[in-house]
Amino acid sequence: MKKSYLVLLLLLVGAGMAWAQGGMKKKKPLPYEFGTVTLNNYSEHAGMPPAVFDHWVHRKHFTCRLCHVDIGFGMTAGSTKIKAADNMKGYYCGTCHNGQSEFGKGKLFASCAKEYTREDYKVCVNCHRVDRSEAREDAFYDFAQGMPRETFGNGINWEKAEEMGKIKLTDYLEGVSVKKAKLKTQQDFSLTSKVEGMPDIIFSHKKHTVWSGCELCHPDIFVGVKKGATKYSMVEIFDGKYCGVCHGKVAFPNTDCQRCHSAPVQ
Amino acid sequence: MTIRFFIAAFIVLCLFLAPALAESPIKAEFDAACAKTDDAMNLSVAELNELIERCSRLRKSLEKEDETVRKVYLKRIDMCENLYRFVLEAKARQQKKGEAAK
């Protein structure tokens, strides 16, 4: 018996060595893990486990831009460098998670504190998670049960869920968001695919601006003003540039080819 | 049923969410300068320039603020100002094209 463990161990070492060089299929996140971000700029230095943020919990209630434009969260994990003090002052997570905001049946827990009791610490682990929580996984599957299905990502077609009225997204937070003039949607357009026979991409400004506004993508992510001037390649997108900023880890992943390459082939 | 429940929850939520800065002059000035990002494509060059100028002034007035406020608002101003500049550039290019066509 012991021998077989040794053999297994050796095999794992071998696989690990090869994995380091690529070629191994990366572990595809399970539906409830998709869009989960681990933040560890300061947590471990402060003696806390890293904060784990689930996009699915939040995106069923709020638009992307509410957090990424109005509250000011960056678009890559760790780029915002959130400090406990920021949260305690009522910014970032603390904008809502302040112990006072009413939400659903009760008040939202307060994020971060200078001092805490053993009892308080039970709140800390809501984000500073040590273990995977089965209750959380179950909560995900219970929620996903009623949502339109999708093959990739969370296994939920979020766009359709909103269309069907299954989720209603809040886009305005009093005291944080700016009262804006009504959004004038820019036109949709198609992007020609470089490979002959690959369906062209239909890009919908409408579908994007309703959740993301304008300033989330322009000019930070898409800087070109002239249509067709920037050549986007799948290599770059897979590397997390352009569309890949969102459509890799949070929005439906870029392996869902047909969602974008959707124009009929001529 | 749950949907209705959540809508009600959001309304309550919105009422309760009011960070300290809500009534400060900085937030008011930020609101004024950045309320038009969604409508930026319809602004004239003069209007855009004015808004950009307003953003720069706001940026300066932030220097005295607390670290967190600075971090949050500088990022928000960046996004809004950069969008105005982006649209301005797009407009300049369009105009050039128009002139060339004539």
Place this chain on the structure above:
Amino acid sequence: MNRWRFRVRLAALPLSLVGLLLLGPGKTSLADDRDALAKVIHAIPPNGPFWQYGNVVMGMRCRPVGMQPVIFPHWKHRAMYTCRVCHMELGFSMKQGDTGVTRSEYLRGKYCGVCHNGKAAFTVKGEPGSPNCERCHIKDTKGLEARFEEFAEGLPIAAFGNGIDWAKAIRDEQMAPRNTLNSRAVISQLPDKLKTPLKLGSYSDRTMVIFSHQDHFAELDCSSCHPDIFNIKKEGTRSFSMENNLYGNFCGACHLLVAFPMNDCKRCHPRISSLGA
């Protein structure tokens, strides 16, 4: 008796790979040397009888509750459905033990329960001990073996794996596995450019590889392989070697235990001659 044969076969894979590990530290030098390459090839897990190839034994959750492990024959299923149906649409992982299928899940119509619902195929429902249970939690594999013999009759022959040339069977329209369970799913077409087989260079011209996107696309989606297994950068897949394939990387993700195994040199290296014993 049969269970033992499975165990032996399962144990043989890690053992042979360890053998490969001990062969030498060199990454690319190995394949340069003819003898060394021959040794690499001998490290391929044993093929076993045709009817057993690609059978997956799933017992993680069965054994603790005293159930027989499930024996899943790929051959039975791939005649009716392409790889992408189960591995993309139904969410089955490509790694054994990764999916963590539970009884409550398949009873709710997930995973196996999608088809095994009493309509498309026999149902997974039933009290423990009912005859349907034994159709997957197989005690005696003789029946499975007999059904394989019947099934394989008339299909194009291959020397390894299941002894069936699956790709040819599809090309010759002897078999038309369904490519989706969703009648509204959009399945993209293979771009023309990718229809010509790719010629991939190797250490020597004799070992060059002919790769057919078309044969793979008949079973899979672009995203089954790109970019996680093969990134799409030109000459970006460094460390793409026979040895790494044998660790289950690159081609080895499928062509080790389910798709035709790598002893079938000529299927990919058409110019290769037999490599010493």
